[in-house]
Amino acid sequence: MSILQNASDVLKCFGDDCPDLTVTEVVRRLGMPKANASRLLKAMRDAGMLETIGKTHRHRPGSFMLDLAAAFRRSSGLISLAGDAVAEVSNTFGHTGYVSLRDGREVTAVADYQGTNALRVVSNIGRRLPAHLSATGRSLLARMKDEEVATLYAGHPAARDLPARLAKVRQDGYAFSSQETTPGVDAIAIAVADPGTQETVSLCIVYPHTLVDAKGRSQMIAALAEGAARIADDLGDTAFAPPRV
Amino acid sequence: MSILQNASDVLKCFGDDCPDLTVTEVVRRLGMPKANASRLLKAMRDAGMLETIGKTHRHRPGSFMLDLAAAFRRSSGLISLAGDAVAEVSNTFGHTGYVSLRDGREVTAVADYQGTNALRVVSNIGRRLPAHLSATGRSLLARMKDEEVATLYAGHPAARDLPARLAKVRQDGYAFSSQETTPGVDAIAIAVADPGTQETVSLCIVYPHTLVDAKGRSQMIAALAEGAARIADDLGDTAFAPPRV
DNA sequence: ATCAAGAGTTGCAAAAAACGGAACACTAAT
DNA sequence: ATTAGTGTTCCGTTTTTTGCAACTCTTGAT
Numbered sequence: 001m002s003i004l005q006n007a008s009d010v011l012k013c014f015g016d017d018c019p020d021l022t023v024t025e026v027v028r029r030l031g032m033p034k035a036n037a038s039r040l041l042k043a044m045r046d047a048g049m050l051e052t053i054g055k056t057h058r059h060r061p062g063s064f065m066l067d068l069a070a071a072f073r074r075s076s077g078l079i080s081l082a083g084d085a086v087a088e089v090s091n092t093f094g095h096t097g098y099v100s101l102r103d104g105r106e107v108t109a110v111a112d113y114q115g116t117n118a119l120r121v122v123s124n125i126g127r128r129l130p131a132h133l134s135a136t137g138r139s140l141l142a143r144m145k146d147e148e149v150a151t152l153y154a155g156h157p158a159a160r161d162l163p164a165r166l167a168k169v170r171q172d173g174y175a176f177s178s179q180e181t182t183p184g185v186d187a188i189a190i191a192v193a194d195p196g197t198q199e200t201v202s203l204c205i206v207y208p209h210t211l212v213d214a215k216g217r218s219q220m221i222a223a224l225a226e227g228a229a230r231i232a233d234d235l236g237d238t239a240f241a242p243p244r245v
Numbered sequence: 246m247s248i249l250q251n252a253s254d255v256l257k258c259f260g261d262d263c264p265d266l267t268v269t270e271v272v273r274r275l276g277m278p279k280a281n282a283s284r285l286l287k288a289m290r291d292a293g294m295l296e297t298i299g300k301t302h303r304h305r306p307g308s309f310m311l312d313l314a315a316a317f318r319r320s321s322g323l324i325s326l327a328g329d330a331v332a333e334v335s336n337t338f339g340h341t342g343y344v345s346l347r348d349g350r351e352v353t354a355v356a357d358y359q360g361t362n363a364l365r366v367v368s369n370i371g372r373r374l375p376a377h378l379s380a381t382g383r384s385l386l387a388r389m390k391d392e393e394v395a396t397l398y399a400g401h402p403a404a405r406d407l408p409a410r411l412a413k414v415r416q417d418g419y420a421f422s423s424q425e426t427t428p429g430v431d432a433i434a435i436a437v438a439d440p441g442t443q444e445t446v447s448l449c450i451v452y453p454h455t456l457v458d459a460k461g462r463s464q465m466i467a468a469l470a471e472g473a474a475r476i477a478d479d480l481g482d483t484a485f486a487p488p489r490v
Numbered sequence: 491a492t493c494a495a496g497a498g499t500t501g502c503a504a505a506a507a508a509c510g511g512a513a514c515a516c517t518a519a520t
Numbered sequence: 521a522t523t524a525g526t527g528t529t530c531c532g533t534t535t536t537t538t539g540c541a542a543c544t545c546t547t548g549a550t
Contacts, residue, residue: 002507003537004252008292012309014316023498033539038498040537047253053320054442057498060320061313063348064257066355068306069314070370071259075298075305091361103308110311116336116361125315197299247536248508268527278510283527285508302527 006032007044011061015128020058073110078194078235082201083111085227090114093220095207096121100189101200102140105152107131110201121185121206129181132158132165136202139175139189142166143200143239173243174221175202184209188221190228190243194235203228251277252289256306260373265303318355323439323480327446328356330472335359338465340452341366345434346445347385350397352376355446366430366451374426377403377410381447384420384434387411388445388484418488419466429454433466435473435488439480448473 009030013021021029026037041059044050050059073079082099090097094117098109107130112123131137132153141149146163153159169175175189189204203224212220225243232240254275258266266274271282286304289295295304318324327344335342339362343354352375357368376382377398386394391408398404414420420434434449450465457465470488477485 001538002288002292003247003249004288004292004294007249007252008294011313012293015309015312019316019320024496034498035500035540036538038500042499043247043249047247047249048257049249049253054444061317063317063346063353063355064260065310065313066317066353067260067373068256068310070372071264072306072308072311075264087359101308108308108311110308114332114358127315128312199299246508251508269525279527280511280529281509283529287528288508 003040003043006030006036006040007049010040010044011049014061017127020053020060022057022059069110076194076197076199078192078197078199078201078231079110081231081234082192082203082227083113085224085231086111086203086205087113089203089205089220089223089227091116092223093205093207093216094120095205095212095220096123098123098125098136098202098204098206100136100140100202100204102131102137102202103128105131105156107134107137107140107202115207117211119208119211121182121208132156132162134181135175135177135187135189136204138165138169138177139191139202139204140200142169142175143191143193170241173225173241179209186212186217188217188224190221190224192228192231192235192240193237195237196235248285248288251275251281251285252294255285255289256294259306262372265298265305267302267304314355321439321442321444323437323442323444323446323476324355326476326479327437327448327472328358330469330476331356331448331450332358334448334450334465334468334472336361337468338450338452338461339365340450340465341368343368343370343381343447343449343451345381345385345447345449347376347382347447348373350376350401352379352382352385352447360452362456364453364456366427366453377401377407379426380420380422380432380434381449383410383414383422384436384447384449385445387414387420388436388438415486418470418486424454431457431462433462433469435466435469437473437476437480437485438482440482441480 010026013029023037023041027034048062048064051062053060079099086097086099090113094115096115097113099111100107100109106128108128109125112125114123131141149162153162178186185206186209187204187206189202191200191202193200205220205224221243229242255271258274268282268286272279293307293309296307298305324344331342331344335358339360341360342358344356345352345354351373353373354370357370359368376386398407423431430451431454432449432451434447436445436447438445448469450469466488474487
């Protein structure tokens with residue numbers, strides 16, 4: 001087992017709600033010998049991948065890791081385009097918007113745009129959500145073939161309902177969730193792909209359920225769809241299907 | 246030389262305006278044998294630290310690296326508080342705001358808040374700036390002892406002017422720059438520290454030069470100072486000195 | 491003051507890597 | 521067909537990494 005894999009595993013610990021790590025925490029989470037964990041963290045510190053918080057034994061990602069997220073966004077033209085489109089919709093309607101991508105059965109936000117309304121959904125970037133339980137996730141799953149989804153969710157309790165839900169997303173041209181992940185919060189999501197790089201991202205708007213009626217929702221779907229359609233057109237995403245009006 | 250150090254060096258390449266890397270680019274930048282670079286990138290791919298873009302040979306940071314930036318922010322109470330304060334000022338005045346920290350002679354933004362004005366400075370998160378050439382950087386340097394600054398800038402051309410400039414920042418209680426890094430853009434920055442963790446961050450507002458007169462500037466300084474003072478008070482940052490009114 | 495428990499660090503020999511060099515594919519352009 | 525540019529694979533050698541156990545340091549209870 002390469003030390004890179006171990007270092008990677010340590011970094012991944014930060015992914016799930018874990019703001020900092022100690023030697024023993026690493027031992028518990030990854031089940032490696034204590035001596036090993038100690039030396040691993042030291043090596044990662046020396047390399048700048050980790051830094052200690054103050055003078056304690058708690059570790060967090062090194063500060064240069066901050067730049068990586070930015071580099072990731074820059075590396076993908078699709079993400080930039082999607083970000084611009086979402087920002088526009090977010091500013092028009094005052095609600096918070098996201099750009100997300102799927103990683104296995106989870107989705108992560110790669111960019112967020114805070115709404116301007118007094119009552120708005122506070123963005124929670126970096127939080128991973130189950131793909132099948134969010135509008136964003138379903139919009140992305142709906143872009144996969146049914147067989148691929150079946151393989152991905154083999155043995156998963158959600159495997160039964162999923163095909164029908166995704167079929168609806170494909171038919172509507174957008175994914176919708178009402179108070180599903182968070183009480184009082186609705187979400188609209190539309191996915192676009194870049195045939196050149198095989199990437200797929202989801203454009204998503206989240207808003208307080210009580211603040212938007214059916215008409216407002218249609219307007220936002222239309223605005224989001226327009227942005228997505230422009231991107232699909234630019235990149236040649238022929239599989240993109242705009243919502244029916 | 247540990248492979249972690251090499252991996253770290255590869256990741257750091259993404260820091261400076263480099264959105265993706267190939268084997269030969271790594272060879273050129275880090276001067277390592279080609280065979281080595283090839284195996285290093287492969288190992289990093291296997292560990293998930295890198296991923297290829299589409300089916301090309303270009304590499305970018307692995308998608309889970311996105312979570313690290315979020316974890317970093319979560320790990321620091323100071324950054325969260327500073328973010329809230331900057332967001333408030335940003336929303337009030339409509340100008341873009343940042344929270345930044347210093348790393349050697351450079352500063353990086355860890356969080357950004359897009360302004361809402363039609364004419365606003367577009368945030369450029371992840372871009373590293375020379376500390377001595379930005380308001381943000383000088384606000385942070387001003388919190389260091391003069392000897393520390395002298396050590397940090399030993400042999401640097403800026404070492405001569407810096408003490409005087411920092412003295413002014415300390416006296417004013419805020420740092421200011423007018424069209425320094427970017428033509429047409431002014432910036433106001435105030436630094437706060439957490440005595441518990443020894444961290445120091447800078448709260449910064451950037452705005453189009455032509456849009457704000459002396460009065461508006463005073464208002465923003467006051468608003469930023471109020472947010473900073475609240476944080477300093479909460480955390481017991483006794484060295485914090487609010488601007489004179 | 492003493493002891494015990496928990497956390498973190500350090501020798502040691504065995505095992506598993508990473509290393510540099512050179513040869514080998516593959517592609518694109520001349 | 522040739523050349524230049526890129527990326528991968530195969531050697532033996534050198535260097536890390538690993539797991540174990542012993543060791544330090546702090547904390548808190550007796």
